[in-house]
Amino acid sequence: MIGDIDAEMRKRGLDALMAIGSSTGLDARSTDLFYLAGAHLPRGGVYVMARDREAILVVSNLDVGNAKKGRVRDIRTYDDYGFLQLIKRHGREKAAVMLYDKILKRERIRGRVAILGQGDLSRAIGLVDRLRSLGHSVQGQQPPTLLDEIRATKDERELEAIRQTGEKAQRVVKHVWKLLSDCVVRHGRLIFEGRELTVGRVKEEIRLACARQNLVEIGETMFAVGPVSADPHAAGEPDTPVKPNKPIVFDFFPQYAGGYCFDVTRTFVIGGPPAEVRKMHQSVLDAQLLALDRLKAGEGAEEAMNAICDLFEGNGYRTIRDLMRGIRSAQFSGFIHSLGHGVGLTVGEAPYLGLASREILKTGHVVTVEPGLYKPGLGGVRIEDVVVIKEGGVENLTWLPKDLEI
Amino acid sequence: MIGDIDAEMRKRGLDALMAIGSSTGLDARSTDLFYLAGAHLPRGGVYVMARDREAILVVSNLDVGNAKKGRVRDIRTYDDYGFLQLIKRHGREKAAVMLYDKILKRERIRGRVAILGQGDLSRAIGLVDRLRSLGHSVQGQQPPTLLDEIRATKDERELEAIRQTGEKAQRVVKHVWKLLSDCVVRHGRLIFEGRELTVGRVKEEIRLACARQNLVEIGETMFAVGPVSADPHAAGEPDTPVKPNKPIVFDFFPQYAGGYCFDVTRTFVIGGPPAEVRKMHQSVLDAQLLALDRLKAGEGAEEAMNAICDLFEGNGYRTIRDLMRGIRSAQFSGFIHSLGHGVGLTVGEAPYLGLASREILKTGHVVTVEPGLYKPGLGGVRIEDVVVIKEGGVENLTWLPKDLEI
Numbered sequence: 045m046i047g048d049i050d051a052e053m054r055k056r057g058l059d060a061l062m063a064i065g066s067s068t069g070l071d072a073r074s075t076d077l078f079y080l081a082g083a084h085l086p087r088g089g090v091y092v093m094a095r096d097r098e099a100i101l102v103v104s105n106l107d108v109g110n111a112k113k114g115r116v117r118d119i120r121t122y123d124d125y126g127f128l129q130l131i132k133r134h135g136r137e138k139a140a141v142m143l144y145d146k147i148l149k150r151e152r153i154r155g156r157v158a159i160l161g162q163g164d165l166s167r168a169i170g171l172v173d174r175l176r177s178l179g180h181s182v183q184g185q186q187p188p189t190l191l192d193e194i195r196a197t198k199d200e201r202e203l204e205a206i207r208q209t210g211e212k213a214q215r216v217v218k219h220v221w222k223l224l225s226d227c228v229v230r231h232g233r234l235i236f237e238g239r240e241l242t243v244g245r246v247k248e249e250i251r252l253a254c255a256r257q258n259l260v261e262i263g264e265t266m267f268a269v270g271p272v273s274a275d276p277h278a279a280g281e282p283d284t285p286v287k288p289n290k291p292i293v294f295d296f297f298p299q300y301a302g303g304y305c306f307d308v309t310r311t312f313v314i315g316g317p318p319a320e321v322r323k324m325h326q327s328v329l330d331a332q333l334l335a336l337d338r339l340k341a342g343e344g345a346e347e348a349m350n351a352i353c354d355l356f357e358g359n360g361y362r363t364i365r366d367l368m369r370g371i372r373s374a375q376f377s378g379f380i381h382s383l384g385h386g387v388g389l390t391v392g393e394a395p396y397l398g399l400a401s402r403e404i405l406k407t408g409h410v411v412t413v414e415p416g417l418y419k420p421g422l423g424g425v426r427i428e429d430v431v432v433i434k435e436g437g438v439e440n441l442t443w444l445p446k447d448l449e450i
Numbered sequence: 451m452i453g454d455i456d457a458e459m460r461k462r463g464l465d466a467l468m469a470i471g472s473s474t475g476l477d478a479r480s481t482d483l484f485y486l487a488g489a490h491l492p493r494g495g496v497y498v499m500a501r502d503r504e505a506i507l508v509v510s511n512l513d514v515g516n517a518k519k520g521r522v523r524d525i526r527t528y529d530d531y532g533f534l535q536l537i538k539r540h541g542r543e544k545a546a547v548m549l550y551d552k553i554l555k556r557e558r559i560r561g562r563v564a565i566l567g568q569g570d571l572s573r574a575i576g577l578v579d580r581l582r583s584l585g586h587s588v589q590g591q592q593p594p595t596l597l598d599e600i601r602a603t604k605d606e607r608e609l610e611a612i613r614q615t616g617e618k619a620q621r622v623v624k625h626v627w628k629l630l631s632d633c634v635v636r637h638g639r640l641i642f643e644g645r646e647l648t649v650g651r652v653k654e655e656i657r658l659a660c661a662r663q664n665l666v667e668i669g670e671t672m673f674a675v676g677p678v679s680a681d682p683h684a685a686g687e688p689d690t691p692v693k694p695n696k697p698i699v700f701d702f703f704p705q706y707a708g709g710y711c712f713d714v715t716r717t718f719v720i721g722g723p724p725a726e727v728r729k730m731h732q733s734v735l736d737a738q739l740l741a742l743d744r745l746k747a748g749e750g751a752e753e754a755m756n757a758i759c760d761l762f763e764g765n766g767y768r769t770i771r772d773l774m775r776g777i778r779s780a781q782f783s784g785f786i787h788s789l790g791h792g793v794g795l796t797v798g799e800a801p802y803l804g805l806a807s808r809e810i811l812k813t814g815h816v817v818t819v820e821p822g823l824y825k826p827g828l829g830g831v832r833i834e835d836v837v838v839i840k841e842g843g844v845e846n847l848t849w850l851p852k853d854l855e856i
Contacts (some may be wrong), residue, residue, distance in 0.1 A: 064571065073568075086669055086683060090761075105781055106683045123781070128774055131806040137592045139806075158572065164482075165470065165567045165574040166597070169590025172575050184575025186543045191572070248662065255657035260666070263492055264708070277492055277512045302670070368534055375511055377527070392472075400537040400545075 045199045045408060046079070046115075052190050053095045059155030061190070062148070062182070064092040066163045075389040076160045076191050082304055083114025088163075090098055090144065091116065092151055110326045125150075141174045144164035148180055149436035157182045160191050188394050188403075196386055196394040203432060204303050205304040206387065206410055210430060212257040213298050213306040217444055218251045220246060220294065224286070224314055224450050227375035233312060234286050244282030252297070262305065262391065266295035267340075273311075273423040276381050276416060290314035291423035297391045307391045307412050308442055316450045324417040324425045325448045327359045330417040332427045332446075335383060339413065342439045345401035347384045352415055353399075361417055364399060376420050384412040387430055409433040451814060452485070452521075458596055459501045467596070468554070468588070469497040473842040480568045481795040482597050489520025489706055494569075496550065497522065508553060530756055532555075547580045555584055563588045566597050594800050594809075602697045602792055602800040603814035609838060611710040612793065612816055616836060616847045618663040619704050619712040623850055625659045626652060626700065630692070630720055630856050640692050640720060647744030649673050650688030656702070665704040668711065668797065672701035677718075679829040682787050682822060694721035697829035703797045713797045713818050714848055715834035720856045730823040730831045731854045733765045738833045738852075741789060743843045745819065746843045751807035755789045758821055759805075767823055770805060782826050790818040792834055815839040816847075 053061065063081075064073025066088045078084065080091045080099070085107045093099035101116040101377030102125070111119045123126075125146045130139035148157070159182050175182045188196075198206065227241055228236045234241045246267055254261060268278040270290035278293075286292070290313065297307040311328075313321060331352050339348055340402060353363040361370065362378030374380065382398035385391075387410050395403040398410060405411075411433065429442035459467065459747030469487075471480025472494045484490065485498045486806055491513045500503035506807040507522040508531070517525045528534075531552045536545035545851070550726065554563070565578060565588050581588045594602075597769075604612065633640045640647045652673055660667060674684040676696035684699075692698070696719065703713040717734075719727060737758050745754055759769040768777065768784030780786065788804035790798070794817050803817060835848035 076570075076572075084670075106681070106787075109681065109684075132774055135808065136806045140593075161571045163568060163571055164595070165565055165569060165571065166482075166591045167593055167596045168571040169565055169575060169578050169588075170592045170595075171590070174592075175592060182575075184579060185572045186576045186580075187573055188547075189572045189576075191569070195582070246662075251661035251664070252658060256654065258654075264490075265715070275512070275515065278515075345703040356708055368538055381512075400542045402541065 045197045046194060047132070047199070048197070049093075049194055050096050052194055053356055056158075056185075056190055057156060058095065058158050058190065060094045062144075062153075062154045062157055062158045062159055063160040064088070064163065064168070067147050067160035074162045075195075076162060079191065079195055079389060080160075081111065081114045081116055083111050083116075085110055086358070090147055092147055092153065094151060100151060119333055124213055139177075140213060140423060141171060144171065145178050145180070146176060150176075153180075155181060158190055159184055160189065162339065164443045192394045195388055197406055198388060198410050198432070200407070202304060202388065203408075203410070205223060205300070206306060206430070207441055208305050209259070209298065209300040209306040210308075212258075212259050213296060213308055214248075214301060214442065214444050216250060216253040216259065217255065217294065217296060217300070217308060217310060220250060221312075221450060223249055227314070229288050229315060232288065234288055241284060241286040242282060243280040243284045246286060247280075247282065249418060254298055258301045260301070260404060261297075262299045263297060265297075266293060266309075268293045271423055272421045274376070274418045276418060276424060276426065286314070287312060289317065291317065291425060292319045293424050293426055295426065295428065305387055305391045306430055306441075307387050307428060308430065308444065308446060309414055309423045309426045311448065312450050313448055318422070320422060321421070321425065322448065326426045327356065327361065328415050328417050328427050331355050331379075332413055332429070334417065335413045336429070336431065336438055336440060339405060339411075339431065339433060341405055341407045341433055341435050342403045345395055345397045345405060346399060349397055349399055349401065353379065356415070356417070368399065376418065378417060380418055381416065384414050384428075386397065386411055405433045407434055451603050452600060453605070453802050454603070455499075455596075455600055456469055456502050458600055462565050462591075462596055463562060463563075464596065465503065466498065466500045466559045466563045467566055468550075468559075468563055469566040470574070471567035472492070481530045481607065482566045484708075485597065485601055486566075487517065487520045487522055489516050489518075489522075491516055494554060498553055498559065498691065500557060500559055504755045506557065506819065515536075515607060520697055542590060544691070547577060547582045550577065551584050551586070554581075559586075561587060565590055566595065577580045598800045601794055603812055604794060604816050604838070605814070608710060608794065609814075609816070610730055611706070612712065612836070615704065615706040615710050615712040616705060616714075618665050619702060619714055619849065620850050621663065622656060622659040622696065622704070623700065623714060623716060624667065625703060626656060627718075627856060629655055631832060633720070635694050635721060640694055641715060647692040649675060649686040649690045649692060650689060652692060653688065660704060664706070664707045667703075668705045669703060671703075672699060674699045674714075674830070677827055677829055680824045681783070682830060682832065684823060692720070695719060695723065697727045697831060699830050699832055701832065701834065710795060711793055711797045712836055712847075713793050713834060714836065714850065715820055715832045716850060716852065717831045717833060717854065718856050719854055721852055724828070726825070726828060727831065730825070732786075733762065733767065734821050734823055735852060737761050737785075738819055738835070740745060741821065742835065742837065742844055742846060745837065745839060747839055747841050749810055749811045751801055751803045751809045751811060752805060753806055755803055755807065758789050759785065762810075762821070762823065774805065782824065784823060786824055787822065790820050790834075792817055811839045819844075
């Protein structure tokens, strides 16, 4: 949580932070800067905070109004540092370095300064080299970075935002189910509005439903029908017909208006499923219920992942542990990904629930719980909820049914 | 253009490139990696190219299929470098550094390696420090970076993609105009579907129109009504009623399905405009026509910007040049931004047509031409087209009318 920032800085021996980033628009590309500033800055900005002191935020004239909606009280503009004159005199490239130098000096920032933010890597590395040559002790961090840690535990306001996105996201999934149930099956084809239903038509409906709710798809929604669903990241091709009696993996991960995200997967079959898919579904459901049951504050992410691998291996499936043991077929068959990951301003952040994870779950972590099984030639089954980690267990933000059959 | 890459590397004394990035999904966050790989890599990747040699691309198992759709022939996976074993033995953080080290060594990359890509700055700086300590001469760049230059000139395939996005974007603008013309004015209010039309309702309609065409709004669409339009970056508040007889600045900059962008602005008034707005509109239109007429390959971006400032100052308006002369009122009144910027995988890239710009326009540059005038208390006028720079002039990709009155 953002309130832990001074303590986390002390733990890491950091004297100051500087978050930079090109833009925190609707797309929230620089999520660190958005998180720290608490505001959308379409032209980016520079956030500087010395440990145990108030932060300052330097933005373009044009973004002062946006910046004021955020959590930083001391807002300044590039003009306050004579940026235009610097550009005029020294050109844009030199002027940028001089601006950062001025900001750090005027705030009397000494000691170790962590650079945070998302943006252009080449520019940032070039900038850091130049600031170092001017005597600033600026530095990057190996993951988990300070903000990875801080951002992983969500406060009440953030949880409420994730819940809201979750409600909207689940309404979209229900809307798609309704559409699928309204189809008629004719000669093995699914007919909608007089035509065979395609993945492209379903995705158009998803986009329209998102538009109505102000949700943004931050990656391509996965709607994988039949054998292609054996690839956990198959998004589905637009021209593919939606077929009955085939597993359909529907993985949906939208963001609400530049804010917090949600991530939900359901697998279903229209009409009766093949026996093997039914068996896989039962095993995935058992695994998910086990995970939902045992995850809580204090639990090790790796242990949870191992428990799920135990269950799947006990049911006769390969897991990613087999791949680590050198069994190459485990690359494509069985439980071939991690149990989950954090969700917040992104859908891929700390904590990660995987075999290489050394993280201990904490109250306020928000994670996906998404076991899956995949079989080349047949397809995949994945069930994914988003939960909040609490003292004695989890709060599940996902209420969608997990039935296999539509 | 991508074909210029070896020459540009030689010019800059670079022996190799390494582009990294977390994801090039639908949101195309790592545009450098997307540009070089020519493919969407939802889990990111590592692109390495030694000068005058074929590039290699290292991706997750799960993204091999995506990678193959792109332009790199030599595709490898993290597993080919024993990444899972490295993680198991050394933990994820060390393993990542060892992976990059292995990739560079196996490709016999020596000499100066430019790091490119977009992503987490803190991680990238930490990674670069560690690679340097292992003897690699990796480096960032001051803007314009190598890829800023390369990406600025578009090839035929890219131009076609921008044209396509432009067609779709302009259809959305026309759709909004139609909606506005269908409104009736009653007691000074604009009535649509039996209710007073709001900015929020217009934006919902824009989102729906985008969803139908598979366009993504990559920032908040601006629909600024009345005095707030005096702020060139006002997006408009959802509850604001759309009023007749007020200037409306509608700035729309979508991306087509994770690919190329467009950027168009029109200013209009429903019903008769105030005399002063009409005067501003005429001046902005004159300025835009002048710019469209003089821009061509060989023209200096700064000269073009100065010519437009001359015109506006001759018409009695302040410009950003006055701000540089120390006239503070020029911060909010007159022509207070640049003439334009490049458009491609982003809506803010080289070349920049501003006062500090030292760039010479080249064939294949794609830029916005967007003069504007702003008056606090009254509102703003901006007209923005996207053009391709050619030998003798520009090809305008924008065919929407520029009339002030609806």
